[in-house]
Amino acid sequence: METDSVRVESSLWIGNKRYRAFLSGWYFSWTEIDERNREKKTISVPVSEVIGVKEGRVEIQPQKKVEDTDLDFTLFYVKRNSKGKGIRVPWSLGRTQFCCPSRGVRDQWITQLRTALKTHSPSRPHRLLVFINPFGGKKRGKQIFHSLVAPLFELAGISSHVVVTERANQARDYILKKDLTGFDGVICVGGDGMFSELLHGVIGRTQQEAGVSEHDPTVMLQPCDLHIGIIPAGSTDCVCFTTMGINDPVTSTLHIIIGDSQPLDVCSVHYQSTLVRYFVSMVGYGFYGDVLAESERHRWMGPLRYDYSGCMVYLCNRSYPGQVQSALSKERLFPHFNSSSSLYSANVSQYSSELEGEWVTIEGRFKCISLTCMSSSCPRSPKGLSPSAHLADGTADLILVREANPLGFLTYLHRHTNTQDQFDLPFVEVYRVKAVRFSLPPGEGEEEEEEEEEEEEDVLEDPEKLCCSNIAGHSQQHLAERKERGNVAMSRVKRPGFVCGPCCTKPRSVSVWNCDGEILPHTEISCRVHGQLVRLFARGIEDSTKP
Ligand SMILES: CCCCCCCCCCCCC/C=C/[C@@H](O)[C@H](CO)NC(=O)CCCCCCCCCCCCCCC
Ligand SMILES: Nc1ncnc2c1ncn2[C@@H]1O[C@H](COP(=O)(O)OP(=O)(O)OP(=O)(O)O)[C@@H](O)[C@H]1O
Ligand SMILES: [Ca+2]
Known part of the structure; x- marks a missing residue:
């Protein structure tokens, strides 16, 4: 030798x-x-x-x-x-x-x-903290970890501390409170909901340690050093699919072992001066909010609940009024700026020193409003909500789908699944943005809604006041379900979050926000992108032409 x-x-x-x-x-x-x-x-x-x-x-x-x-x-x-x-x-x-x-x-x-x-390979992890959601997706989290992931970690000399969760938010709370000395990363075995728990834990812990207030919507958040890894075992696995190009547990495990590092933009959502949540994939109002609210009632269907609820909500053919204000980053993706539009400049001082580009206000009725920090692709939609969005460029894409006829909206949805451009439709606009604020039309505002809370209690006691009360057999059951839900995020949602399916005859004027698969308890929110706030054990999408 x-x-x-x-x-x-x-x-x-x-x-x-x-x-x-x-x-x-x-x-x-x-x-x-x-x-x-x-x-x-x-x-x-x-x-x-x-x-x-x-x-x-x-x-x-x-x-x-x-x-x-x-x-x-x-x-x-x-x-x-x-x-x-x-x-x-x-x-x-x-x-x-x-x-x-x-x-x-x-x-x-x-x-x-x-x-x-x-x-x-100096950046490989040696010790990992692993959270398994035994109930995510098709409930195969534990099996996936023990049969596919653990043997590879052992081979690579990585030791892991495994926590099989017993309740929602256990992983988030563990990361927020426990001693994490010696861990080079945190891993979730589950879906986007489990990833979101790790995201909130890691961001929250980092801000606590740096003494940064997460509630201040103008603050510069401290970037997080602890890497997050995702072993896909959920229903949509959107974050995994978008950052890897595939949802495959072995591919994810190998990226973790070799210590790949992919920075990721994160968006914070505020209601007044309170942090509501963070997201990396999507916050969506209208169609995606309604689909999520409906799907929560059919969890027992597993991953199929989204297709079923998608059809139901599509058949309801709703659109919602709203006002979107945004700090644009000088880039409007589609249609281009010279075409006619209903934009007008608004004088918004908040953030404006930090966020270049003008603040504009867009009003109208929308089938859906989506804000996505990344392309948000998943097996159902391999190119995603916004195919050219970047993982780590400090911007998000704001997609406005205005009121359209049912066939037009179906064309929009269907184009997510093929190679046609879903933005090349007369009722769709896309902007590359750094911050967004959403408000309801005058009279529908959230503060006014809060004042109506007592009135709402009356409605719960009196089925006749519900929109679907005219349909025999539905109202009592729906009422019971609403009461049962207690105080999950849904309790603040009341009217808007309650989607009765196609049985509803009366149009509703307020929807809910779907924030990375969670329903938000507020409607009038503001969002801000924090460029490269976290790091994943990933490397973006590898060029498949060079195997
Ligand atoms: C004609 C076929 C149309 C197919 C349309 C497919 C559009 C697919 C767009 C996928 C966008 C994924 C966005 C990612 C969201 C995740 O952060 C979040 C957390 O996991 N997932 C969901 O909220 C879960 C939300 C999942 C939403 C699924 C919507 C399914 C719609 C089906 C509509 C069928 C209409 C058929 C009418 C006869
Ligand atoms: N032991 C547990 N019992 C109940 N809920 C849990 C438990 N562990 C985690 N959760 C919660 O379950 C929710 C859904 O889990 P997860 O994201 O893994 O699967 P999913 O919903 O099937 O997939 P996706 O989010 O990709 O659609 C998460 O929001 C998480 O907070
Ligand atoms: Ca981005």
Whole structure:
């Protein structure tokens, strides 16, 4: 075996074929040598993508098997597969067993490869805190972790502390309150709701430690160092799909092991001067709010609840009045600025020193209003709500879908699932923004609504006052459900959040906000993008043309 400070080289065997193996700089490569000493195909693995080097002949899939021989070592690394269900190639665990001419050469290879790994991959995590939601998606979180993720962590020498959650918000509270010394990252095994718990925990903890008030809508939040990883096991897995291009537990695990780091924009939502929530994917009013409110009543359907509720809400064909004010970042995506529109300048001083671009007000009736910090793609919509939105550019895309006929709106929805441009429709406008404020028309304002609270109590006692009371058999059941919900985020939502399905005959003038899959308790909200506030164990979407 030849070694100098930059290159290690020797002959090795894989099965009965001879190879010339090199470790040089960032790559470990092996080239087949035929009987006439001619070089044939070379395989190269970047050291940064090596998962582990083990003595002997080792297998970990489908079951762990170790044959401890003197001359062999097994290399595990990232392998790009040829096809998968996402918009990029999935990763799997590659494995090659090398046979050396002597035990000394074998031990040298193992030492050199492990040293290279330490030198060239300094940002890999060593200890992780893992939260599993046993009830997310198809309820396979625990199985996914133990069968697919844990064996890879063990192979890579990562130790993990696992918490299987017993209640909602347990993961968030754990991160906010417990000692996190020694952890290099937090991982969720679940869907977007579980990710959101980790997001709130990590941001909240970082601001507590930095003494920053999260409620101040003008404050510069402290960027978070603790990385978040997502093992997809939910219904939509939108954050995972958008940041990885696929929702595949093994691909996610391999990105975590090699310590990839992807910064992510986060948007804060405020009601007056109180922080309501953060989101990374979408806050949506109108259609997406109504779909979520309806789907909460059908949780038992699992992931299918969104399709069922989507159809129901589509059939209701609602639109809502509202006023959107926004600080634009000089970029209107569609249609372009020179076309006619109902924009007028508004004099808004708040944030204006920090946010360049003018504040404008847009009024109208909308089928839906969505604000998305990232493209928000998911298996249902592989290019997402706003295909060109960036993960970490400090802006969000504001999509306004004005009142349209049912066929027009169906065309808009359907274009999320194909290659046609969903923005190239006369009732759709898109702006790239840094902050947004939403208000209801005069007379519908939230403060006025608060004054009506007593009146609302009366309505709960008197079914005749409900919009669906004219339909026999519905009102009592709906009333009971509303009362039962108690004080979940829904309690403040009352009129708007209560979607009765297509049985409703009266149009309602207020919808609810869907904030990364949670219903917000307020309607008149303001949102602000915080560029690159958190970091994920991810690397954006890899070019699938270069497997
Ligand atoms: C004709 C086919 C139309 C298909 C239209 C597909 C549009 C899909 C757009 C997906 C946008 C995903 C946005 C991401 C949101 C996540 O942060 C959030 C948290 O997980 N998920 C949801 O709120 C969950 C919300 C999920 C919303 C799903 C909406 C499904 C609509 C189905 C409408 C069918 C109408 C058919 C009429 C006959
Ligand atoms: N042990 C638990 N019991 C009840 N709820 C839980 C528990 N652990 C977590 N949760 C909550 O369950 C909600 C949904 O979970 P999760 O996001 O994992 O799955 P999902 O809703 O199926 O997927 P998606 O969010 O992708 O649609 C989260 O908001 C989370 O707060
Ligand atoms: Ca962005």
